[in-house]
Amino acid sequence: MACEPGEATSTKPDDVRRSWRYGELTRDHVVQAALDLVLRDGLVGLSMRRLADELGISSMNAYYHVRSKKALLDLVGDAVIGQVPDPPSGLAWDEQVRAFFEEGRQVLLRYPGVANHLLVLDAGHPNQVRLYRLLTGLLTEAGFSREASDQAQRVMAYLLFGAVTSELATAEAGRDEATLSFADDDEVFRFGLDLMIEGLRALPRATHAGS
Secondary structure, eight states: OOOOTTOOOOSSOGGGSOOOOTTTOOHHHHHHHHHHHHHHHOGGGOOHHHHHHHHTSOHHHHHHHSSOHHHHHHHHHHHHHTTSOOOOTTSOHHHHHHHHHHHHHHHHHTSTTHHHHHTTOOTTOHHHHHHHHHHHHHHHHTTOOHHHHHHHHHHHHHHHHHHHHHHHHHHHTTTSTTSOOOSOHHHHHHHHHHHHHHHHHTSOOOTTOOO
């Protein structure tokens, strides 16, 4: 049976698919199956048809749990950033910020294409809100104004998403000998973070804040 461009036929034989009882399948199951697909094939490989095939259900049943492809992508994006852990609380504010973005980069590199979608993710998703509040708390506790905190988060997000997108694109094109590649992505990312953190330290802060 032919499949549409960009879509793959099932990799799961019918006899090994899970059989869902009525009412057993939840949105969490759907999101986890989508994450598994993205982990294997990147966001470009995710479609409602492939998701349904992964779960062993009909496309109509998949749409019952997720109303649209856009809603599915939003759920996947929020679930991926939900894997970014809180930084160790015993560290200084700058070390926590550094740890947070280094962990974020590692998570996003595992899910190709998700960083791009996060740039257009609708506001208000649970993990999106959690991470924003976490970073805002770190920076305001360190004495930075809310405006400085918001601007700093945007700039560091530009570094994060740009680095991840560049690294994944380079890896994808790596078979072409003409492609420019680097072996020091970790070091360059940390260098960029350090520059931004040093810039933050130079900003005025409330006198009660720690170093």
